[in-house]
Amino acid sequence: MADVVLAGIRKTFGTTEVLKGVDLAIGDGEFVVFVGPSGCGKSTLLRVIAGLEDADVGEVSIKGRVVNALGPSDRGIAMVFQSYALYPHMSVRQNMAFGLTLAKTGKAEIDRRVMAAAETLNIVDYLDRKPKALSGGQRQRVAIGRAIVREPDVFLFDEPLSNLDAALRVRMRYEFANLHGRLKTTMIYVTHDQVEAMTLADRIVVLNGGVIEQVGAPMELYEHPRTRFVAEFIGSPK
Numbered sequence: 031m032a033d034v035v036l037a038g039i040r041k042t043f044g045t046t047e048v049l050k051g052v053d054l055a056i057g058d059g060e061f062v063v064f065v066g067p068s069g070c071g072k073s074t075l076l077r078v079i080a081g082l083e084d085a086d087v088g089e090v091s092i093k094g095r096v097v098n099a100l101g102p103s104d105r106g107i108a109m110v111f112q113s114y115a116l117y118p119h120m121s122v123r124q125n126m127a128f129g130l131t132l133a134k135t136g137k138a139e140i141d142r143r144v145m146a147a148a149e150t151l152n153i154v155d156y157l158d159r160k161p162k163a164l165s166g167g168q169r170q171r172v173a174i175g176r177a178i179v180r181e182p183d184v185f186l187f188d189e190p191l192s193n194l195d196a197a198l199r200v201r202m203r204y205e206f207a208n209l210h211g212r213l214k215t216t217m218i219y220v221t222h223d224q225v226e227a228m229t230l231a232d233r234i235v236v237l238n239g240g241v242i243e244q245v246g247a248p249m250e251l252y253e254h255p256r257t258r259f260v261a262e263f264i265g266s267p268k
């Protein structure tokens with residue numbers, strides 16, 4: 031079953047058409063990576079799926095339900111941003127629990143979910159620390175933890191590693207792969223890093239100028255790029 035379906039998505043800011051008709055069906059449990067150059071509309075497309083932007087035209091469905099009229103918190107999604115600002119005055123535990131507290135989830139259930147996520151992410155020992163006492167990678171894990179505790183149907187990640195140094199980016203890449211292997215939840219991941227896309231994706235979606243140039247498994251795009259743009263984007267070393 032398709033988990034996320036985009037049908038004819040268009041979005042214009044001012045006089046600039048940023049998304050020019052995007053059609054895509056993402057399968058249950060798939061890890062899909064959106065790649066493309068800066069400004070091609072990756073974040074806008076993710077924000078449309080999340081409900082942080084409204085599409086001008088087109089339909090977004092999640093789990094078989096059209097969600098255009100629903101706000102972000104009613105879509106069964108959780109999103110992790112590039113700047114994963116944690117609340118500095120709160121502990122890791124409080125940061126992770128905060129969204130659930132707002133949603134009036136019971137305390138025992140919050141504790142259970144926070145502990146399960148902390149175990150998944152290997153941050154149990156840091157639960158009582160403040161963000162400033164954590165490394166960049168640990169902070170990123172807390173941001174992911176905040177998303178995991180919501181038990182979403184779909185995770186949305188917008189360049190979650192771009193603020194980390196190169197060595198840590200490589201390590202975190204494997205952690206994302208492990209996370210997906212364990213949770214098996216549908217993940218939509220945006221990056222402009224071809225290596226990240228090739229490593230993580232079940233399927234890569236190449237965006238260029240607000241349209242999808244090609245969709246396929248990493249090796250399929252690598253071996254059979256349909257356009258020069260895809261060939262240069264997927265094949266070129268970073």
Ligand code: ADP
Binds near residue numbers: 069070071072073
């Ligand atoms: P990407 O994430 O691929 O770098 P974005 O989706 O952020 O690209 O942006 C695509 C284009 O839309 C850019 O030209 C950007 O300036 C423009 N844009 C994005 N958000 C807004 C906005 N809220 N208002 C006006 N223009 C925007």
Ligand code: MG
Binds near residue numbers: 072073074
């Ligand atoms: Mg972006």
